[in-house]
Amino acid sequence: MTGQRAQHELIGCNDCGSGVSFSALACRHCGSREPAGPYVESSKERRLHRIEEKNDQTLIGMMVLCPGIGFFYGVVMVGAFAAFGYGLLGAIIGAPAGFIINVSRRLLG
Ligand SMILES: [Zn+2]
Incomplete structure (x- = not known):
């Protein structure tokens, strides 16, 4: 007999301390x-959770801010009609920019 390899890692039961599979729904003992x-x-995990929350805010912020800036720039520089194009451009830039900020925050944090 070579012995069966344990399929599940055994942990000490929280209540009785007996060995129990980590994936067990209830202690056998x-x-x-x-x-x-x-x-x-x-x-x-808590920290990652907080970062993720912040990331959502960043993404939403960038996706509102960048088209807003583009739209404003378009209105001032070109005119209201072209402003929609600049707004769209801002959205195209803003989404990946927010994403990059989020990724770098995760890497640095
Ligand atoms: Zn137990």
């Missing part, structure tokens, strides 16, 4: 419904 214990967000 004490019947605990949360053998892995209540899910706790690590500080890293």
Whole structure:
């Protein structure tokens, strides 16, 4: 017998301490419904969560701001009709710009 390789990593049950599969829905020994214990967000996960929230704001902000700037520029420099073209250009620039800001924030943070 070569021995069966464990398919699931065993963890100590949160309630009774017995070995229980991490993916188990309930502990085989004490019947605990949360053998892995209540899910706790690590500080890293919390931070990523906050960054993601900020990223959404950045993306929305850029997608409003850039077309706004383009539209304003178009109105001032060319005229109201062409302003829509500049607004569109702003949107085309703004979306990836927001995306790049978000990616760099994640890399730096
Ligand atoms: Zn247990």
